[in-house]
Amino acid sequence: MADADIVVVGAGLAGLVAAAEAADAGRSVVLVEQEGERSLGGQAFWSLGGLFLVDSPEQRRMGIRDSRELAWQDWLGSAQFDREEDRWPRAWAEAYLDFAAGEKRAWLRAMGHRIFPLVGWAERGDGRAEGHGNSVPRFHITWGTGPGVVAPFERRVRAHAEAGRIRFAFRHRVDDLIVEDGAATGVRGQVLEPDDAERGRPTSRVAAGDFELRAQAVIVTSGGIGGNHDLVRKAWPARLGEPPRTMVAGVPAYVDGRMLGIAEAAGARVINPDRMWHYVEGLRNWDPIWDNHGIRILPGPSSLWLDATGARLPAPCFPGFDTLSTLRHLRGTGYDYSWFVLTQKIIEKEFALSGSEQNPDLTGKDVKLVLSRVKSGAPGPVEAFKRHGADFVVADSLTELVAGMNKLADPDAPELAEPALRALIEARDREISNAFTKDAQLTAIRGARNYRGDRLSRVAAPHKLLDPKAGPLIAVRLHILSRKTLGGLESDLDGRCLRADGSPLPGLYAAGEVNGFGGGGMMGYNALEGTFLGGCLFSGRVAGRAAAQAVA
Numbered sequence: 260m261a262d263a264d265i266v267v268v269g270a271g272l273a274g275l276v277a278a279a280e281a282a283d284a285g286r287s288v289v290l291v292e293q294e295g296e297r298s299l300g301g302q303a304f305w306s307l308g309g310l311f312l313v314d315s316p317e318q319r320r321m322g323i324r325d326s327r328e329l330a331w332q333d334w335l336g337s338a339q340f341d342r343e344e345d346r347w348p349r350a351w352a353e354a355y356l357d358f359a360a361g362e363k364r365a366w367l368r369a370m371g372h373r374i375f376p377l378v379g380w381a382e383r384g385d386g387r388a389e390g391h392g393n394s395v396p397r398f399h400i401t402w403g404t405g406p407g408v409v410a411p412f413e414r415r416v417r418a419h420a421e422a423g424r425i426r427f428a429f430r431h432r433v434d435d436l437i438v439e440d441g442a443a444t445g446v447r448g449q450v451l452e453p454d455d456a457e458r459g460r461p462t463s464r465v466a467a468g469d470f471e472l473r474a475q476a477v478i479v480t481s482g483g484i485g486g487n488h489d490l491v492r493k494a495w496p497a498r499l500g501e502p503p504r505t506m507v508a509g510v511p512a513y514v515d516g517r518m519l520g521i522a523e524a525a526g527a528r529v530i531n532p533d534r535m536w537h538y539v540e541g542l543r544n545w546d547p548i549w550d551n552h553g554i555r556i557l558p559g560p561s562s563l564w565l566d567a568t569g570a571r572l573p574a575p576c577f578p579g580f581d582t583l584s585t586l587r588h589l590r591g592t593g594y595d596y597s598w599f600v601l602t603q604k605i606i607e608k609e610f611a612l613s614g615s616e617q618n619p620d621l622t623g624k625d626v627k628l629v630l631s632r633v634k635s636g637a638p639g640p641v642e643a644f645k646r647h648g649a650d651f652v653v654a655d656s657l658t659e660l661v662a663g664m665n666k667l668a669d670p671d672a673p674e675l676a677e678p679a680l681r682a683l684i685e686a687r688d689r690e691i692s693n694a695f696t697k698d699a700q701l702t703a704i705r706g707a708r709n710y711r712g713d714r715l716s717r718v719a720a721p722h723k724l725l726d727p728k729a730g731p732l733i734a735v736r737l738h739i740l741s742r743k744t745l746g747g748l749e750s751d752l753d754g755r756c757l758r759a760d761g762s763p764l765p766g767l768y769a770a771g772e773v774n775g776f777g778g779g780g781m782m783g784y785n786a787l788e789g790t791f792l793g794g795c796l797f798s799g800r801v802a803g804r805a806a807a808q809a810v811a
């Protein structure tokens with residue numbers, strides 16, 4: 260006998276959306292989650308809540324002219340689809356873009372979701388109109404950050420739970436998909452012992468019993484592999500160089516990637532496992548929630564970026580421009596870390612930290628605190644990192660700064676030499692007073708300040724790094740931070756998982772990060788940012804609705 264019409268595996272954002280949509284259509288759902296109730300919402304709770312929208316009222320108000328056509332040009336330039344397996348990912352990309360340029364904002368707004376009016380410019384690109392990156396600012400931060408994205412769906416799911424249409428099965432870890440007569444008919448696994456750890460902290464994996472749940476359809480929404488660095492290293496593509504020996508974790512441990520192998524063993528096909536999205540501006544969290552917890556700096560464009568040997572990174576590897584090109588470049592240096600060199604003036608305006616807990620003003624919807632961002636002084640969480648973070652050097656002179664950097668450097672890295680760094684900085688600084696600079700980074704900084712949003716809150720007025728009035732000098736040691744999985748379970752436009760021969764595996768659906776956010780990798784090789792949460796919303800909605808219709 261069936262326990263429900265539909266089993267959803269994973270109570271992150273994609274799972275919540277899929278469950279809510281299926282229950283709206285009148286289906287009964289069991290939402291199975293290996294963590295406790297406190298973790299409802301998964302990674303999305305911790306996220307900044309940045310959403311990719313095209314031609315929004317927020318963009319128009321800021322004087323940004325966007326269009327579906329321009330966004331599609333950017334998407335194709337970033338995705339660089341080049342494989343036979345890209346058939347469904349590409350179809351998903353088109354469908355998602357229609358959503359982001361169409362219904363997405365109004366659909367969310369009707370559920371009470373609101374957007375912060377300053378639109379951010381993430382992934383500014385590789386310098387080519389036809390290449391990677393956003394031609395215009397498109398990163399819309401949710402008022403209330405990640406929790407503000409989760410809230411409407413949690414509300415809907417809890418209302419259905421009260422009405423008896425959705426049942427939660429927390430601390431239930433799926434170890435196996437049940438496939439009978441070629442169709443998915445349920446899940447089995449272990450009930451994990453109770454653990455009342457705080458949200459995000461690692462929990463016990465000790466089993467207290469077994470379970471089995473039967474249904475007409477199973478939707479897998481179990482997230483990516485970013486919390487399992489062994490899997491990340493195994494899938495690491497040669498085009499990005501050697502996998503790093505050390506990384507910080509940008510996601511909690513439950514982002515363990517196990518369900519990918521489990522679904523594959525049940526007959527579903529995983530495509531594009533070598534496509535991934537990791538950041539190069541990771542900090543060790545001085546106040547960690549999960550093990551090896553890393554925080555990503557969302558950098559403005561002005562910091563000078565040096566590799567571990569002290570060499571300046573080439574274009575387009577400027578802060579916030581081209582994540583994977585920079586990762587590839589840095590892997591070629593033989594070291595797992597790099598440096599930002601900047602001033603107090605830059606940190607105050609240009610350092611934002613990704614994550615809901617690092618942005619109490621936006622997360623708490625505190626208007627007064629948000630307004631204090633335009634005042635002098637770095638935001639509280641950034642100042643706390645500067646004071647307590649193990650990766651920061653703050654100094655009144657370059658001599659002192661270089662000494663501090665050498666203390667933080669790896670023992671096998673060459674000692675950084677002050678004269679070389681001074682020459683580099685002085686060359687850069689000399690061009691500050693030159694309106695005709697040939698320094699591509701300075702040109703980019705000046706270009707960014709043409710945008711009101713950047714001038715107001717993201718890009719410091721160009722100044723000499725060695726100007727004592729802009730000081731003190733700051734150096735930040737940056738780590739590679741694991742985050743997103745761009746490939747995953749292949750699916751058609753109904754979210755149905757496909758087998759190796761391209762036919763649907765009856766009863767099995769996927770959505771969210773485990774699904775490469777749609778199709779098995781709708782972002783291709785690169786992401787335009789804000790497309791991860793958006794991908795969970797769209798693919799969760801598609802899979803929830805399609806499964807509900809199929810089991811009617």
Ligand SMILES: Cc1cc2nc3c(=O)[nH]c(=O)nc-3n(C[C@H](O)[C@H](O)[C@H](O)COP(=O)(O)OP(=O)(O)OC[C@H]3O[C@@H](n4cnc5c(N)ncnc54)[C@H](O)[C@@H]3O)c2cc1C
Pocket residue numbers: 268269270271272273274291292293294298300301302303304305306307308309310431432433434480481482483509510511513514515517518613614615743770771772773788789790791792793795
């Ligand atoms: C700090 C941070 C900031 C971010 N900022 C942004 C942003 O601004 N914009 C953006 O677009 N994206 C952002 N992201 C990325 C985005 O939040 C995630 O990619 C997205 O939320 C993934 O959602 P999901 O539902 O697919 O998976 P998850 O949130 O990982 O949820 C999957 C759930 O499945 C459960 N599960 C896994 N395996 C099993 C199993 N075998 N049995 C039972 N349960 C299982 C897990 O415990 C987990 O709860 C950010 C992420 C982080 C961590």
